[in-house]
Amino acid sequence: EIYTLSLHDALPIFRSISQFPNTDSRQTDRDSAAALLADLTRLEANPLLQDFEEGKEIHRLVAEGRIAGAERLCREALTRFSERSDESGFGGSTAYLQSLALKQNRLAWLLANREDVGPFGISEAVELAQKATETNPLEGAAWNTLGFAYYRRGAWSQSEAAVQKSMQLHQGGHPADWLLLAMLSKQRNEDDKARQWLQKAVDWLQRAERGQLQERGQKTQWETASIKRLCREADKLISGVEHIGLYPPLGR
Numbered sequence: 001e002i003y004t005l006s007l008h009d010a011l012p013i014f015r016s017i018s019q020f021p022n023t024d025s026r027q028t029d030r031d032s033a034a035a036l037l038a039d040l041t042r043l044e045a046n047p048l049l050q051d052f053e054e055g056k057e058i059h060r061l062v063a064e065g066r067i068a069g070a071e072r073l074c075r076e077a078l079t080r081f082s083e084r085s086d087e088s089g090f091g092g093s094t095a096y097l098q099s100l101a102l103k104q105n106r107l108a109w110l111l112a113n114r115e116d117v118g119p120f121g122i123s124e125a126v127e128l129a130q131k132a133t134e135t136n137p138l139e140g141a142a143w144n145t146l147g148f149a150y151y152r153r154g155a156w157s158q159s160e161a162a163v164q165k166s167m168q169l170h171q172g173g174h175p176a177d178w179l180l181l182a183m184l185s186k187q188r189n190e191d192d193k194a195r196q197w198l199q200k201a202v203d204w205l206q207r208a209e210r211g212q213l214q215e216r217g218q219k220t221q222w223e224t225a226s227i228k229r230l231c232r233e234a235d236k237l238i239s240g241v242e243h244i245g246l247y248p249p250l251g252r
Contacts, residue, residue, distance in 0.1 A: 050081075051099050058106060063225045067114060074107040101136035104128045105145050112149040113226065125149040133162075140169030144176050151180060156187055175201040175223070179230040186238050194238045201231055 054077050061070035081103055085091040108128035111121045129146035136142060147162035163180045167173040173181075182197035207213055208224045 051102055054103075055106075062110075065225070067110060071107065071110045071114075074103065074110060078103040078107055097135050098139075101132045101139055101142060104132040104135065105139065105142045108132060108149060109141075109145045109226075112145060112152055113229065115229075117152060122149060122152045126153060138169060140166045140174070143169060144174065144180065147180050148176075151183065156184060160184055175204045175227045176230060178204075179227070179234045182234045183237055186234075191238065194234075198231070198234050198238060201227060201234070205231060 054073065058070045058073055061067070061073065081100060084096065087096075090096050105128070108125045111117060111125035111128070114121065117125070126146070126149040129142060129149045132139065132142035133146055143162050143166035147159045147166060150156075150159035150162060159180065163177050163184070167177050167181075170177060178197045178201045182194045182201070185191075185194035185197060204213075205224065205227050208227070
């Protein structure tokens with residue numbers, strides 16, 4: 001059952017087992033634990049696994065509405081990881097750049113889509129999202145985040161360009177792309193087009209809540225929570241009415 005645990009939880013367990021008193025009855029357990037501990041320790045240094053572990057916790061916090069906690073975790077992870085930029089054989093590698101862009105994007109997304117975001121938060125979101133797209137220009141999620149950050153700033157044309165790039169990389173778009181396009185269409189007084197984009201996102205949300213999406217788990221829970229919040233925002237902008245309870249907002 002160890003594989004149901006996070007790496008953070010598993011390591012101390014196996015360290016304890018591997019240090020059991022050296023008796024014949026426990027020797028096999030100790031040897032097995034020591035071997036697995038060595039494997040887990042190597043995995044602990046793997047940036048892809050670190051991203052996965054951080055992502056699980058961030059997705060959980062967002063799904064629970066604990067946005068401040070998710071933002072704090074994102075900041076800590078980005079700060080720690082940035083300190084590895086000079087590490088021989090790793091800093092500047094493809095693995096390093098991909099992980100760095102992911103961490104920049106996670107924080108930028110949370111900042112750009114907080115209900116209480118202010119001018120400073122918007123500026124930081126734009127800066128982080130720009131860095132993420134420069135670090136990994138083929139990551140569609142980073143372009144979507146940049147589009148939202150520009151939208152919060154009121155830079156409609158820059159937002160449109162960024163979301164179109166995201167649509168291209170997502171091969172037709174993601175619900176967050178469609179919702180940003182809905183809000184941009186409304187800003188241009190294209191109400192019919194805005195409602196069409198909103199409905200496309202709502203259809204995705206309904207499929208997600210019925211468990212009809214191919215990808216499931218915490219990432220889908222996080223996406224569903226984020227899309228609910230954005231659906232609520234877009235619906236209020238387009239219809240002028242806030243449908244309380246239809247799209248529950250994220251917490252702060």
